Each structure stands twice: as C-alpha cells, then as structure tokens.
Amino acid sequence: MSEVKDPKCHALLGSLSDYVDGTLSEELCVEIDRHVAECQDCHIVVDTLRKTISLYHDSASGNLECPEAVRERLFKTLNLNDYIRH
Amino acid sequence: MVESKTEISVEALRSGNREEFARMVDAYSGPIYRLALKMLGIPADAEDVLQNTFLKAFQHVKDFEGRSSLSTWLYRIASNEALMLIRKKRPEVTLSDISPENDDNSDYSPAQFIDWHPLPEAEFLSSESQSIMDSAVQHLPENQRIVFILRDIEGLSIQETGEALNLSEAAVKTRLLRARLRLREELSVYYGERLKKGEKNERG
Numbered sequence: 001m002s003e004v005k006d007p008k009c010h011a012l013l014g015s016l017s018d019y020v021d022g023t024l025s026e027e028l029c030v031e032i033d034r035h036v037a038e039c040q041d042c043h044i045v046v047d048t049l050r051k052t053i054s055l056y057h058d059s060a061s062g063n064l065e066c067p068e069a070v071r072e073r074l075f076k077t078l079n080l081n082d083y084i085r086h
Numbered sequence: 087m088v089e090s091k092t093e094i095s096v097e098a099l100r101s102g103n104r105e106e107f108a109r110m111v112d113a114y115s116g117p118i119y120r121l122a123l124k125m126l127g128i129p130a131d132a133e134d135v136l137q138n139t140f141l142k143a144f145q146h147v148k149d150f151e152g153r154s155s156l157s158t159w160l161y162r163i164a165s166n167e168a169l170m171l172i173r174k175k176r177p178e179v180t181l182s183d184i185s186p187e188n189d190d191n192s193d194y195s196p197a198q199f200i201d202w203h204p205l206p207e208a209e210f211l212s213s214e215s216q217s218i219m220d221s222a223v224q225h226l227p228e229n230q231r232i233v234f235i236l237r238d239i240e241g242l243s244i245q246e247t248g249e250a251l252n253l254s255e256a257a258v259k260t261r262l263l264r265a266r267l268r269l270r271e272e273l274s275v276y277y278g279e280r281l282k283k284g285e286k287n288e289r290g
Contacts, residue, residue, distance in 0.1 A: 013267075016266075016267070048203050048273070055273070056239055057238060060120065064116040065116045066115050066136065070133050071115060073133070078111065080107065083105055
C-alpha cells in the first residue's frame with residue numbers, strides 16, 4: 001500500500017472507515033471491492049482493520065458496572081446514600 | 087450505552103427529584119466510568135472524572151434542554167472532564183499541541199501488512215492481549231482517543247459523537263479513521279509476532 005504507492009491504494013485509505021462500516025455509496029463500494037480483490041496489501045489492511053474494530057467493540061460488551069467501592073463513593077459524594085442499591 | 091428499563095424522566099430530573107437522579111447514576115455510572123478509564127488509564131483519575139461528571143450533571147440538569155439524548159449529554163460532560171484532566175496533568179502543553187492544525191498531520195499510511203486476523207480466538211482473549219489493546223488506545227493523541235472510545239467502544243453514532251464533542255461529522259470521521267489505522271498498526275506489530283511464533287512452533 002504505502003510501499004507500492006499505487007494511487008488506488010491511497011485513494012482507498014480515505015474511504016476505509018466508511019467502507020468497513022458499510023456506509024459508503026454502492027458505486028464506491030463496488031470499486032473498492034474490485035481493488036481489494038486484486039491488491040493483497042489492501043486486502044490485509046481491510047481484514048485486519050475490521051478485526052481491530054471488532055476486538056475493541058467486543059472488549060466493551062462485558063463489565064458495564066463500575067467497581068462496587070467506586071460506586072459507593074460516588075453515591076456518597078453525590079449525597080445519594082439513601083438511594084444506593086446493593 | 088445501555089438505556090435503563092424504565093425511561094429516566096428528564097422532567098423529574100429538572101425538577102430536582104433525587105430518586106430519579108439516583109436512577110440516572112445507576113444507569114450510566116458503568117459506561118461513564120469505563121469511558122474515563124479507557125481515556126485516562128488510571129483508576130483514581132477515572133473515579134475523579136466519574137464523580138465530577140455527575141456533580142456537574144446535578145448542577146446543570148435544570149438547563150438540560152433535551153436537544154441531545156440524556157446519554158449523549160452525559161458523555162459530553164464526561165469527555166470534557168477527561169480531556170481537562172489530561173491537559174491539567176500535562177501543564178507543559180504548548181498551544182501548537184492543541185491547535186487544530188496538529189490534529190495530526192503525520193502520515194497515517196499503513197506500514198504493517200501481516201494478515202493476523204485468522205489467529206485462534208484464544209490469542210485475542212489473553213490478558214496480555216487485553217493490556218496491549220489498552221495501551222495502544224493510550225498511545226493515541228487524546229483528540230483521536232476520545233472519538234475512538236465514544237464511537238467504537240461505547241457505540242455512539244457519528245452524529246452523537248459529534249454532538250458530545252462539539253465537532254462536525256467530517257471532523258469525527260477524520261479522527262476516527264486515523265485512530266483506527268493507528269491502532270491497526272500497533273496491533274499488527276503484536277499479533278504479527280504472535281503469528282510468527284505460532285508458525286515456528288508448528289514447524290517444530
């Protein structure tokens with residue numbers, strides 16, 4: 001990609017986020033699909049970028065609660081002790 | 087962000103109903119703490135941001151006009167608090183560091199071309215992997231870091247991220263793209279090594 005200096009690879013870079021999010025126009029999408037099928041480096045960048053985003057996304061799916069002690073101090077700071085649920 | 091089962095009443099919040107405020111804290115303290123921790127990397131700092139966020143929310147909720155959702159409004163306060171703390175802890179910051187020109191003009195073309203995405207799933211779940219991912223986020227410039235956390239970790243839309251940070255959608259997209267590419271580079275270095283190691287072990 002950066003090494004090859006193919007202008008197509010460079011043009012792809014700016015649209016990558018929209019491409020992996022699926023928010024790109026169909027026309028552009030088809031064009032990029034075609035390029036990625038031919039260019040191994042771009043193919044790798046797209047696959048590993050998708051994986052990077054999904055890893056971070058998945059890492060957030062658990063632990064939605066803050067630690068109990070932190071939560072207790074928060075309620076205390078806000079003078080909401082009467083309402084804390086255990 | 088997870089909305090609580092029964093909708094929180096903005097009307098009740100604005101009229102100073104403490105029970106309703108407690109319900110809001112219950113519903114949003116988890117995500118706000120996580121945002122702060124990802125942003126700052128230090129639990130004590132994250133707790134400061136968490137407390138300040140809800141203290142400010144309590145002070146200003148009467149002015150909340152509902153132009154954005156309650157969650158976006160809270161994310162907005164929390165993002166400001168986190169960025170302020172980062173800047174306060176780094177007093178030597180110069181004007182050029184925070185000017186928009188320095189939003190990051192460095193070349194963000196990919197340099198790593200190792201296809202590590204088919205690694206076994208267990209590789210991605212290890213605690214070492216988790217800490218590499220966390221530190222990679224910490225290495226992002228803060229204006230990219232906050233965009234990435236809101237959009238890709240907390241799952242806000244581009245529009246909501248823009249509302250929370252007072253940025254245009256175009257600016258959000260630019261920062262998001264740079265953050266994502268930078269993280270991909272950093273993860274590629276680590277997982278590329280893991281891949282090579284695995285192949286070596288297989289050979290024997």
